[in-house]
Amino acid sequence: MPSEFVAARKKPPPVMPVEFAAGRKKPPPGIAVLPSGFAGAGRKKQPAPVEIRQVWAHNVEEEFRIIRNAIDHFPYVAMDTEFPGVIHRPSKHPALLTANDRYELLRRNVDALHLIQVGITLAASPTAPPALAFEINLCDFDQRVHRHRVRRHAPESVQLLESHGLDLAAHRKHGVRASALAPLLMSSGLVCSHGAVKWVTFHSAYDFAYLIKLLMGRKLPRSMAEFLNLVRVFFGDDVYDVKHMMQHCGDLYGGLERVAATLQVKRAAGRCHQAASDSLLTWDVFRRMRELYFLKEGVQSYQGVLFGLELDLHSAKNTASLAAR
Incomplete structure (x- = not known):
C-alpha cells in the first residue's frame, strides 16, 4: 500500500462541532468533540474546518461505521458524484428535449458507464455548517478497458477529472467496488430512512441515477416515472x-462554481470536480440561498423535483402505480 494511504489512516479524527457536544447522545466512535473553551477566552467561536475523509477499500467499513453513528445527529446530507462524462448525446437541440427525452439520454449514459466518486456532506440542520464530509473512491471504472471507441467514456471528461487531482490509477488499485458499496449504503441509514434524512444536491438527476443503479445492481427502469419513484x-x-430552486432566484444562473461566486460562498475544502468538495460547496450554497431567497416562504414547495426531470416525485409515484396495474 503506498505511503500516502498508510499516512491517511494515522490522521487525527475530525472535530465535532460544539452543538453535538451539547446533545445528550454519545458522539460517534472516531469523532473528537470540540471542548467548549476551545475558541479561547473573549474570542468569538469559529466553526472548525471540515476535513474530507477519504474512503478506500481498506477503510470503507470503518468510515461507514462513523456514518451510521453520525446520521441520527446529522440528518441533512449534501451529495455529489463524479463519473466519466456522457457518451450519448441528443439528436436535436437540448432546448427542444422533453423531460422524457432527457431521461432517456440519462438512462442510456448511466447504464453504459461506471461511477468514479461519491461525495457526502453531513450537517445537523438546514442552517448548520457542514460537520463531516466523506469522499468514497470507487474502482470499477478503467479508461484502459472502457475505451472511447467502444463508447465507454468521454476522454475530455476523464482528462478534466485528472487535471483536478483524481488519481485514476489509485482508484483502480485501492478503490471500493460498487458491489461492496451497495450493502454498506443500504445499512448506513442514508437511504430508505423513512423521511429521517433530507438530501440537498445540484443538478442531480445523474447523481441519483448512478446511486440507484448501484443500489439495485441492475440497469435503470425505462420509464422516467418509475425512476423518480425509485x-x-x-x-x-x-x-x-x-x-431547480435557482430558477426562482432571478439573478442566479450557471453551474455550481458560478452560483457560489455570485453568492460569495467560498469552497470549504478540496478542489472543484472532486465529489466531496463539490458536496460541501453545494451545502454551503444551499444554506446561503435559503437565507437570501427562501427565509420567509421556506423551501418546502421545491421538494422532490430534479432539474431537467420536472415531475414531482409524488406525481411520479402515482404514475408508476397506474402503469403497474
Missing part, C-alpha cells in the same frame, strides 16, 4: 435540487 423510495420526499 428516487422517492431510496431517498425519500425531502430531496432538494439547488439547480
Whole structure:
C-alpha cells in the first residue's frame, strides 16, 4: 500500500462541532468533540474546518461505521458524484428535449458507464455548517478497458477529472467496488430512512441515477416515472435540487462554481470536480440561498423535483402505480 494511504489512516479524527457536544447522545466512535473553551477566552467561536475523509477499500467499513453513528445527529446530507462524462448525446437541440427525452439520454449514459466518486456532506440542520464530509473512491471504472471507441467514456471528461487531482490509477488499485458499496449504503441509514434524512444536491438527476443503479445492481427502469419513484423510495420526499430552486432566484444562473461566486460562498475544502468538495460547496450554497431567497416562504414547495426531470416525485409515484396495474 503506498505511503500516502498508510499516512491517511494515522490522521487525527475530525472535530465535532460544539452543538453535538451539547446533545445528550454519545458522539460517534472516531469523532473528537470540540471542548467548549476551545475558541479561547473573549474570542468569538469559529466553526472548525471540515476535513474530507477519504474512503478506500481498506477503510470503507470503518468510515461507514462513523456514518451510521453520525446520521441520527446529522440528518441533512449534501451529495455529489463524479463519473466519466456522457457518451450519448441528443439528436436535436437540448432546448427542444422533453423531460422524457432527457431521461432517456440519462438512462442510456448511466447504464453504459461506471461511477468514479461519491461525495457526502453531513450537517445537523438546514442552517448548520457542514460537520463531516466523506469522499468514497470507487474502482470499477478503467479508461484502459472502457475505451472511447467502444463508447465507454468521454476522454475530455476523464482528462478534466485528472487535471483536478483524481488519481485514476489509485482508484483502480485501492478503490471500493460498487458491489461492496451497495450493502454498506443500504445499512448506513442514508437511504430508505423513512423521511429521517433530507438530501440537498445540484443538478442531480445523474447523481441519483448512478446511486440507484448501484443500489439495485441492475440497469435503470425505462420509464422516467418509475425512476423518480425509485428516487422517492431510496431517498425519500425531502430531496432538494439547488439547480431547480435557482430558477426562482432571478439573478442566479450557471453551474455550481458560478452560483457560489455570485453568492460569495467560498469552497470549504478540496478542489472543484472532486465529489466531496463539490458536496460541501453545494451545502454551503444551499444554506446561503435559503437565507437570501427562501427565509420567509421556506423551501418546502421545491421538494422532490430534479432539474431537467420536472415531475414531482409524488406525481411520479402515482404514475408508476397506474402503469403497474
